[in-house]
């Protein structure tokens with residue numbers, strides 16, 4: 001039995017701000033239990049839902065040298081859906097109303113603490129993984145510490161690490177002296193071949209240099225990040241390590257996201273009866289959100305963090321033009337104020353057509369995936385994207401820009417061959433996006449049978465974890481030997 005530990009800053013069902021949590025929550029469940037014992041370690045945030053906190057049981061605690069202090073490390077555990085979870089507890093780091101704060105330096109201290117605590121905790125919980133699977137910059141120091149201070153001891157000898165890049169944009173950067181002082185790493189770790197990048201200490205870079213293998217969440221993104229445009233300054237390093245870098249596309253939890261059994265939606269449906277039943281969800285949502293109630297109106301959904309990454313400047317640019325078309329637009333998201341206000345403004349200007357829901361809601365997100373006809377995701381870059389996979393699963397046709405995982409998971413409609421699961425455009429250009437949306441409108445209104453065949457194909461596409469989980473397993477086997 002090979003032992004794998006996932007280390008991450010968020011994971012469903014305990015804490016979620018985005019797709020990382022979905023992946024950390026669903027992938028371990030799909031790794032073959034006959035060959036792998038996969039466990040997950042997360043921070044114990046004070047802001048987790050009470051119902052989840054109630055599941056946690058105290059295991060032990062100890063004190064760890066960190067940032068010139070002797071700091072408390074509590075370890076808790078829970079077994080949910082057959083997966084053993086561990087939690088690192090220290091309320092001075094993981095208190096507050098949300099997992100991530102705005103103070104960049106404090107975030108670095110917090111996740112440096114987490115990374116060191118994860119390794120320090122292992123001998124005490126009696127779990128000796130063969131491999132630690134790290135996710136994003138927050139766990140970037142784990143491969144570094146593993147090679148540096150934990151290396152000598154027998155317990156850690158031969159322990160491998162992998163780092164998965166979910167988003168290269170976030171790297172955890174600060175000036176080297178401060179980071180050296182916080183982490184306690186020797187000075188010679190802060191050179192350009194290790195943690196230093198462009199005069200900063202860079203935690204993600206540390207992970208990318210010291211991990212035994214690197215993955216990212218789609219094939220196209222794995223290629224893109226080796227170029228300057230998508231490489232966020234680390235494309236050179238990624239080119240240098242390209243032999244150890246692979247793209248494995250994300251899946252989603254097909255039980256959690258299932259239009260036949262989804263408890264949040266008004267009218268369950270499936271690939272056979274969606275023609276009759278799916279529209280009932282749209283009608284109910286129109287009523288709930290105060291939009292014009294018309295089952296025939298094409299409804300386009302957006303569920304997203306409202307940030308530049310997601311292409312909202314394209315939407316802002318053509319919003320008036322779009323709103324003059326015969327469509328409705330339902331938005332659910334939070335993020336940058338200018339996008340929040342942009343959508344609020346258009347909801348005020350076109351109350352029958354635009355609904356702006358500027359908050360976070362699991363329930364409303366499921367209703368949108370189920371009720372809309374199309375889903376818009378014109379991202380500037382997109383490592384994988386899960387929202388388009390959820391849309392496909394619910395027969396909601398994605399309209400996407402051809403980048404990263406969007407390119408790998410949405411097959412553009414071809415009217416001559418009657419193939420494709422969605423609509424797409426190539427260049428980051430607002431009118432190219434508008435043209436793709438209008439092409440979709442045209443098929444929706446004028447060629448309904450064709451539209452429904454797109455829905456058929458979308459719902460038949462399989463983005464459960466089966467294929468990708470076996471690719472992770474192959475990689476674990478290859479590394480552990």
Ligand code: ADP
Nearest residue numbers: 018019304305332333359360361365385386387
């Ligand atoms: P990212 O991780 O870059 O935010 P993904 O598409 O991979 O993008 O994943 C986003 C996840 O977060 C999806 O599960 C999506 O449904 C969810 N999500 C984003 N914003 C909200 C919101 N306001 N309310 C509920 N769920 C949201």
Ligand code: GLC
Nearest residue numbers: 019020166382383384385386
């Ligand atoms: C990141 C990316 C998103 C990806 C998710 C899970 O948040 O922005 O594209 O789907 O991680 O891997």
